[in-house]
Amino acid sequence: MALTLVESLAMSFPFKRLSEIDVMGRRVLVRLDLNVPIRDGRIQDDTRIQAALPTLRALREQKARLVICAHLGRPKGTVKPEFSLAPVGERLAEVLDEPVLFPEDCVGDAALRLSRSMNDGQVMLLENLRFHPGEKANSTEFADRLRQLADVYVNDAFGSMHRAHASVDATPRLFGETAGGLLLEREINALQKVTRNPDHPFAVLLGGAKVSDKLPLLRDIVSRADAVLIGGAMAYTFLRAQGKPVGKSLVEDEQILKAGDILRRAANHGCEIVLPVDHIVVDEISNDSTTTTYRIEDTPEDGIGVDVGPRTLESIRGALQGKRTLFWNGPFGVYEIPQFSEGTVAIAKMVADAPGYTVIGGGDSAAAVRRAGLAPFLDHVSTGGGAALELLEGKDLPGIEALRVI
Numbered sequence: 403m404a405l406t407l408v409e410s411l412a413m414s415f416p417f418k419r420l421s422e423i424d425v426m427g428r429r430v431l432v433r434l435d436l437n438v439p440i441r442d443g444r445i446q447d448d449t450r451i452q453a454a455l456p457t458l459r460a461l462r463e464q465k466a467r468l469v470i471c472a473h474l475g476r477p478k479g480t481v482k483p484e485f486s487l488a489p490v491g492e493r494l495a496e497v498l499d500e501p502v503l504f505p506e507d508c509v510g511d512a513a514l515r516l517s518r519s520m521n522d523g524q525v526m527l528l529e530n531l532r533f534h535p536g537e538k539a540n541s542t543e544f545a546d547r548l549r550q551l552a553d554v555y556v557n558d559a560f561g562s563m564h565r566a567h568a569s570v571d572a573t574p575r576l577f578g579e580t581a582g583g584l585l586l587e588r589e590i591n592a593l594q595k596v597t598r599n600p601d602h603p604f605a606v607l608l609g610g611a612k613v614s615d616k617l618p619l620l621r622d623i624v625s626r627a628d629a630v631l632i633g634g635a636m637a638y639t640f641l642r643a644q645g646k647p648v649g650k651s652l653v654e655d656e657q658i659l660k661a662g663d664i665l666r667r668a669a670n671h672g673c674e675i676v677l678p679v680d681h682i683v684v685d686e687i688s689n690d691s692t693t694t695t696y697r698i699e700d701t702p703e704d705g706i707g708v709d710v711g712p713r714t715l716e717s718i719r720g721a722l723q724g725k726r727t728l729f730w731n732g733p734f735g736v737y738e739i740p741q742f743s744e745g746t747v748a749i750a751k752m753v754a755d756a757p758g759y760t761v762i763g764g765g766d767s768a769a770a771v772r773r774a775g776l777a778p779f780l781d782h783v784s785t786g787g788g789a790a791l792e793l794l795e796g797k798d799l800p801g802i803e804a805l806r807v808i
Contacts, residue, residue: 416805417582417807418580420581420584423581425461426466428467429551430466430467430554430555431549431573432458432461432583434457434559435560435561435786436454436490437472437475437561438474440489449785451490452497453585454558459498467524468524469520469551469552470527472487472490472530472531472559473532482533487504487527494527502527503516505526508529509528509544513528514551517551531567531568537567537569548568549576554581556580557581557583557804558585558586560585560789561788561789562786563586563801563802564786571804574805582805585785589785593784595761596759596761597794597796600726603628603629605728606623606629607729608620608732609634609734610636610733611635613636613640613657615636617657618795619794620664624664625671628672629676631721632677633732633735633749634732634734635651638653640664647700649705676717676721681698682708682735691708693708709735709745709746710749725756727759730760731762731765731767731787731790733766737769743770747770747773747774750776751774753771761783763784764787
């Protein structure tokens with residue numbers, strides 16, 4: 403019987419490590435996650451760039467010739483200047499203290515000529531992969547054009563490993579030699595401690611907007627965790643399943659029955675489900691809304707829940723007491739509006755203070771801990787929310803499967 407990804411990772415890495423490949427004087431196509439926030443041409447947060455540096459520096463020390471590829475935003479297969487990776491190239495040149503070549507396209511004659519003329523240790527960043535429809539379509543033809551640019555393939559884009567896109571899936575299958583980068587290795591080492599026999603008691607905090615995005619994970623995790631704490635807009639679908647009033651808060655009506663099934667499944671497995679008991683309510687979601695705190699049972703018909711209340715925070719604090727492993731993904735309020743982010747920030751502090759092994763599963767929860775300056779107090783802050791969730795769920799990730807050493 404074939405091993406699942408989680409089972410194979412528990413035994414050993416299913417791919418070659420960076421130290422196991424010979425890159426001296428060779429062109430290395432390095433897939434990175436450089437999908438950073440950019441406003442008016444300026445990078446707002448370079449966390450993902452910083453996370454890639456150990457792999458880039460290790461390869462340069464081995465005199466590799468680096469051909470970096472990545473995506474930015476959702477240009478939908480067309481060239482849109484606002485999604486150019488040019489600002490990322492400028493930042494890479496700064497942090498590497500090395501000029502970065504930047505051809506006008508990620509494939510084609512110009513990129514190919516540059517790749518063939520590079521010197522040892524030189525760096526080239528290709529333009530946005532998603533300017534080509536073949537990237538998201540996992541096109542073999544597009545993958546072959548990328549393949550021509552290098553001799554060896556390295557994937558260090560953990561945040562994209564769950565996507566069967568050409569640069570992640572089809573391209574590495576065309577190379578004779580592939581490896582995972584140092585970031586990928588660190589991510590897997592950290593997440594193994596959550597996916598593979600976590601120390602109990604084990605608590606999972608899940609927030610965000612949609613239950614549908616996390617239903618498979620919830621169905622699985624309630625059979626393995628000791629407590630699951632649910633917040634954000636997705637909590638209202640569960641509260642509605644319990645017959646409680648939620649006003650005009652976001653509810654996925656088509657998921658109510660499934661939410662009820664998860665509540666029953668949790669009870670059968672002895673998993674405690676912690677839902678909000680009070681919340682911050684507004685008439686409309688805006689920066690200048692007047693907020694009122696209500697118990698869930700007292701929610702007005704026209705009220706919209708935007709953050710967890712003080713009693714909920716106390717119940718969360720109690721539920722986290724004594725837990726030896728914590729995994730958190732997703733905000734517990736409308737985090738992008740500062741006055742509705744207080745609950746999420748308070749939870750970030752609780753998780754940072756927890757004595758157990760703590761993992762933040764990327765996304766807005768990772769942004770929250772970084773903004774609060776708490777990242778150094780956590781065991782691991784993942785760079786990939788979707789990939790971390792799918793790994794936690796036990797799914798095979800296309801990017802890792804494509805690197806698998808048979």
